[in-house]
Amino acid sequence: LDAADDEGVRELVEQLHPADIADLFEQVDRERRGPLAAAVRDLLDGEVLSEMNDFVREGLVDELDNVQVADLASNLDTDDAVAIIEDMEAEDQREVLRALDPDDRAAIEEALAYPEETAGRVMQRELVSVYENMMVGDVIDFLRDSQDMTMEFWEIFVVDARHHPVGTCALSWILRTPRNFAIADVMKREQMLIPVDMDQEEVALRFQKYGLISAAVVDSDGRLVGMITVDDIVDIIAEEAGEDILRLSGAGEGDINEPVKDAYRSRVRWLVANLGTALVASFIISLFGAAIEEMVALAVLMPIVASIGGNAGTQTMAVAVRALAINELTRSNTWRTIRHELAVAIFNGATIAVLIGIGAALVFGNPMLGGVIAAAMLINIVIAGLAGVFVPVTLERMGQDPAVASSVFVTMITDSIGFLAFLGLAVASGLVG
Amino acid sequence: LDAADDEGVRELVEQLHPADIADLFEQVDRERRGPLAAAVRDLLDGEVLSEMNDFVREGLVDELDNVQVADLASNLDTDDAVAIIEDMEAEDQREVLRALDPDDRAAIEEALAYPEETAGRVMQRELVSVYENMMVGDVIDFLRDSQDMTMEFWEIFVVDARHHPVGTCALSWILRTPRNFAIADVMKREQMLIPVDMDQEEVALRFQKYGLISAAVVDSDGRLVGMITVDDIVDIIAEEAGEDILRLSGAGEGDINEPVKDAYRSRVRWLVANLGTALVASFIISLFGAAIEEMVALAVLMPIVASIGGNAGTQTMAVAVRALAINELTRSNTWRTIRHELAVAIFNGATIAVLIGIGAALVFGNPMLGGVIAAAMLINIVIAGLAGVFVPVTLERMGQDPAVASSVFVTMITDSIGFLAFLGLAVASGLVG
Numbered sequence: 001l002d003a004a005d006d007e008g009v010r011e012l013v014e015q016l017h018p019a020d021i022a023d024l025f026e027q028v029d030r031e032r033r034g035p036l037a038a039a040v041r042d043l044l045d046g047e048v049l050s051e052m053n054d055f056v057r058e059g060l061v062d063e064l065d066n067v068q069v070a071d072l073a074s075n076l077d078t079d080d081a082v083a084i085i086e087d088m089e090a091e092d093q094r095e096v097l098r099a100l101d102p103d104d105r106a107a108i109e110e111a112l113a114y115p116e117e118t119a120g121r122v123m124q125r126e127l128v129s130v131y132e133n134m135m136v137g138d139v140i141d142f143l144r145d146s147q148d149m150t151m152e153f154w155e156i157f158v159v160d161a162r163h164h165p166v167g168t169c170a171l172s173w174i175l176r177t178p179r180n181f182a183i184a185d186v187m188k189r190e191q192m193l194i195p196v197d198m199d200q201e202e203v204a205l206r207f208q209k210y211g212l213i214s215a216a217v218v219d220s221d222g223r224l225v226g227m228i229t230v231d232d233i234v235d236i237i238a239e240e241a242g243e244d245i246l247r248l249s250g251a252g253e254g255d256i257n258e259p260v261k262d263a264y265r266s267r268v269r270w271l272v273a274n275l276g277t278a279l280v281a282s283f284i285i286s287l288f289g290a291a292i293e294e295m296v297a298l299a300v301l302m303p304i305v306a307s308i309g310g311n312a313g314t315q316t317m318a319v320a321v322r323a324l325a326i327n328e329l330t331r332s333n334t335w336r337t338i339r340h341e342l343a344v345a346i347f348n349g350a351t352i353a354v355l356i357g358i359g360a361a362l363v364f365g366n367p368m369l370g371g372v373i374a375a376a377m378l379i380n381i382v383i384a385g386l387a388g389v390f391v392p393v394t395l396e397r398m399g400q401d402p403a404v405a406s407s408v409f410v411t412m413i414t415d416s417i418g419f420l421a422f423l424g425l426a427v428a429s430g431l432v433g
Numbered sequence: 434l435d436a437a438d439d440e441g442v443r444e445l446v447e448q449l450h451p452a453d454i455a456d457l458f459e460q461v462d463r464e465r466r467g468p469l470a471a472a473v474r475d476l477l478d479g480e481v482l483s484e485m486n487d488f489v490r491e492g493l494v495d496e497l498d499n500v501q502v503a504d505l506a507s508n509l510d511t512d513d514a515v516a517i518i519e520d521m522e523a524e525d526q527r528e529v530l531r532a533l534d535p536d537d538r539a540a541i542e543e544a545l546a547y548p549e550e551t552a553g554r555v556m557q558r559e560l561v562s563v564y565e566n567m568m569v570g571d572v573i574d575f576l577r578d579s580q581d582m583t584m585e586f587w588e589i590f591v592v593d594a595r596h597h598p599v600g601t602c603a604l605s606w607i608l609r610t611p612r613n614f615a616i617a618d619v620m621k622r623e624q625m626l627i628p629v630d631m632d633q634e635e636v637a638l639r640f641q642k643y644g645l646i647s648a649a650v651v652d653s654d655g656r657l658v659g660m661i662t663v664d665d666i667v668d669i670i671a672e673e674a675g676e677d678i679l680r681l682s683g684a685g686e687g688d689i690n691e692p693v694k695d696a697y698r699s700r701v702r703w704l705v706a707n708l709g710t711a712l713v714a715s716f717i718i719s720l721f722g723a724a725i726e727e728m729v730a731l732a733v734l735m736p737i738v739a740s741i742g743g744n745a746g747t748q749t750m751a752v753a754v755r756a757l758a759i760n761e762l763t764r765s766n767t768w769r770t771i772r773h774e775l776a777v778a779i780f781n782g783a784t785i786a787v788l789i790g791i792g793a794a795l796v797f798g799n800p801m802l803g804g805v806i807a808a809a810m811l812i813n814i815v816i817a818g819l820a821g822v823f824v825p826v827t828l829e830r831m832g833q834d835p836a837v838a839s840s841v842f843v844t845m846i847t848d849s850i851g852f853l854a855f856l857g858l859a860v861a862s863g864l865v866g
Binding site: 017019023026027029051053140143144152153154170171172173174175176178190207208209210211212213230231233234235237238241242244245246248249250251254255256257260263264267268270271272274275277278279281282285286289292293296299300301302303304306307308311312314315316317318319320321322323325326328329330332333336337340341343344347348351352355356381411415419 | 450452456459460462484486573576577585586587603604605606607608609611623640641642643644645646663664666667668670671674675677678679681682683684687688689690693696697700701703704705707708710711712714715718719722725726729732733734735736737739740741744745747748749750751752753754755756758759761762763765766769770773774776777780781784785788789814844848852
C-alpha cells in the first residue's frame with residue numbers, strides 16, 4: 001500500500017474472508033483507510049461493511065457516494081442493510097433509499113420505522129414459510145423450485161391461511177421424514193414468537209435461555225413478518241455485555257475507534273457528575289476541619305476508609321448489575337440477594353477492619369485511633385454492600401438502565417459514609433476535639 | 434409447595450420448558466429447593482440441570498445419589514453431561530462415571546481429559562459426517578436410515594477416508610440439490626476448523642466473527658472428533674462478557690447464588706490488595722502532614738483529585754479491556770489507541786481542571802489554591818488515561834487476564850499521583866510551607 005501497488009494489495013486482500021477484510025480496515029490508521037478502500041473497491045461489498053466496527057464503517061461510508069451505498073445495501077439481507085443505513089445522516093439516508101429498488105426500499109423503510117434496538121430492526125424479512133396443509137414432499141419441491149432463495153436457513157416456519165405462525169420445523173426433521181407425511185405432523189407446535197417491538201436484549205435472552213437457532217417475529221396482529229437468526233443474536237449478546245462494562249465505568253459507547261470528540265462528550269459528563277459527588281464528600285470533610293488540624297493522621301487515613309468502601313461497593317454492584325442484566329435478580333429474590341450481600345459484607349468488613357485497626361494502632365501508637373478506623377471501615381463496607389444492591393435494583397425498578405448511573409451513586413455513598421463515619425467517630429469517641 | 438401439595442406442584446411445573454423449570458429452582462429459596470426437587474423428581478431431567486445456574490445445580494446434585502446423576506447424564510449430549518459432571522468432587526465423579534454405559538463413559542472421560550474451558554470440553558461428539566465420494570441422494574438416504582440420530586443438526590461435515598474434514602454442507606443446500614449431484618460439488622470447502630485445545634473464548638470470537646452455526650473440532654492429527662454448535666457459543670459469550678465485568682470489579686465469579694463463604698474468599702483478596710494500594714496513597718499524604726496542618730483546605734480538596742482521576746482511569750481501562758477481549762486492540766494499533774486516549778484525557782482534564790480551579794478559587798477566596806488544584810487535576814487525568822491503556826495492555830502481553838488485576842494498579846496510580854501532584858504542587862508553588 002505504501003508503494004502505491006494497488007494491484008498487489010488487491011491480490012493479497014482478495015483471498016481474505018469478508019470478516020477479515022473488515023478487520024484489516026479497523027487495524028490500519030485512519031489516513032490509510034481511504035487509499036486501501038480505493039485499491040480494493042470491488043472487494044468492499046456489503047458483507048464486509050456489515051462486519052465492520054460502527055465507527056470505522058461510518059468513516060468509510062461518508063466517503064462513498066450514496067448510489068454506491070445503495071448498490072452495496074441491495075445485496076444484503078434487510079437486517080444487515082439496515083445496520084449500514086441507520087447510522088447515516090437523514091439527508092444521505094433519503095438519497096440512498098431513493099436509489100434502491102422499490103422492494104428493497106419498502107423493506108428497509110419499514111425496518112427503519114421500528115425503534116432502534118428492537119426486534120423489528122434486527123429481523124430479516126427473507127425467510128421460508130409454508131402452509132400447514134402441505135405435505136413434506138410438497139415442501140421439499142417448493143424449496144427446490146424457489147430460484148431466488150440463495151440464503152442459508154435452518155428452520156422453516158409453518159403458517160395458517162391468515163399467515164399466523166403455527167409451528168416450526170428444523171430442516172433435519174424434513175430430511176428424515178418420508179414425503180407423504182403432513183408437515184403439520186412433523187413440525188413443533190410450541191415456539192417462541194417474538195413481538196416486533198421487543199427490545200433486542202430481551203430477544204437475546206430468550207435465544208440464550210431456550211437455545212434457539214431462529215425465531216419467528218410477529219406483528220401486533222400475530223402475523224409472521226420476519227425472522228431473527230442466532231448469528232445476529234451472537235453479535236447482540238457480545239455488544240450488550242460489552243456495553244454494560246463500559247456503562248458501569250462511565251465510558252459511554254467507549255470504543256478505541258470512537259472519534260475523540262464523541263469520546264470526550266460522553267465521558268466528561270460522568271467526570272462532571274463525579275465532581276459533583278466528590279464535592280459532597282469534600283463538604284463532609286470540611287465539617288471536620290478542626291479535628292484534622294488537631295490530628296493530621298486523620299487526613300492520612302481517611303482516604304483508606306473511602307477507597308476500600310468504594311471497592312467493596314463496586315464488587316457488589318457488578319454482581320447485582322450482571323444478575324439484573326440476565327434476569328437472574330428479580331422481585332422474588334431481591335431480599336434474599338440483599339441478605340446474601342450483607343453476609344458477605346460483614347465478613348469482608350470484619351477482616352479489613354481488623355487488619356487496618358491493628359495496623360493503625362501500631363503505626364500511630366494510638367489504640368483508640370485503631371478502634372475508630374476499624375469501626376468506620378466495618379460500617380462503610382456494610383453500607384457499601386447494601387448500596388451495591390439497592391442502587392441498581394432501584395434504578396431498574398424506575399425503568400432506568402442500572403449499568404448507567406449506579407456507579408455515581410454508589411461512589412457518592414461510600415465516599416460520604418467513609419469520611420463521615422471515620423471523622424465523626426473520631427470526634428464522638430473523644431479521640432479529638 | 435407450602436401446602437405440601439406435591440401433586441399440584443407437579444402439575445404446574447409439568448407444562449414448563451426445561452429452561453423455565455431451571456429458572457424456578459433459581460428463584461426459590463435454598464431451603465425450598467429440596468422439597469421442590471422431590472415433588473417434580475421425574476421432570477428434573479438432564480436438560481433442566483444443564484440449564485441451571487452452576488451454584489444452584491451443585492447444591493441439587495449434591496443431594497442426588499450418584500446413580501441418579503449418571504442416569505440423568507446419560508440422556509444428554511456429551512457437552513451438557515460434562516457440564517454437570519465437571520463441577521462434582523473427584524470421588525463422586527468417579528462413581529458417576531462407573532455407573533454410566535461404557536460408551537457414554539468413554540466419551541465423557543475423554544472430554545474431561547481436555548483442560549477446562551477448551552474446545553474439547555465444549556464440543557459434542559454427536560454429529561453427522563459423510564464421506565466425500567457420496568452423492569446427495571446417498572446422503573439423504575443415510576440420514577433417513579439412521580435411527581439413532583434424534584438430535585437436531587444444521588450442517589453436516591464431509592470427511593475423507595482418513596476422517597479429515599474436507600468441507601461442510603448446510604442442510605438447506607442438500608434439500609435444494611437434485612439427488613444425483615456429488616456432495617463434494619455442493620459442499621463449501623473453506624471452513625473454520627477448531628483445534629481441540631483452543632480456548633473457548635477464542636472459539637466464541639471465531640463464531641461471532643464468521644457468523645458460524647456449527648464448526649468441526651479436529652484433534653492434533655487433523656481428524657474430526659466433534660462439533661461445536663452456536664447455542665453453546667451463545668452461553669459462552671454471555672458468560673465471558675459477564676466475567677469481565679465481575680473481574681474488573683474484583684468480584685471473582687460473583688453470582689447471587691454463590692455461597693457466602695466462596696464470595697467472601699474471592700472478594701476479600703481484592704479488598705486486601707486495595708488496602709495495600711491505599712496504604713501507598715496514605716504514605717504519600719503523610720509526607721505532607723505539615724502542609725495539611727498549615728492549610729486544612731488541602732485535606733478537604735485532595736480526595737476530589739484522586740476520585741476523579743480514578744474515575745477517568747476506569748473509563749479508559751474499561752474501553753481497553755473490552756477492546757482486548759474482542760481482539761480489537763492489537764500490537765499494530767496500540768500506539769494509535771494510546772494517542773487516542775491521551776487526546777480524550779487532555780480534553781477531559783482541561784474541562785474538569787477549569788471547573789474545579791475556578792470553584793476552589795472562589796470558595797476559598799484563594800486563586801493560587803485554584804491554580805494548584807487545576808494543574809493537579811489535569812496531570813492526574815492525563816496520567817489516568819495513559820495508565821488505563823498501559824496497565825491492561827502490559828498485563829495482556831505478560832499473559833495475564835487484563836480484566837483481573839488492572840483495577841488495582843490503575844487505582845493505585847491515580848490515587849498516588851492525585852495526592853502527590855496536588856500536595857506536591859501546593860508546596861512547590863509556595864502556597865504552603
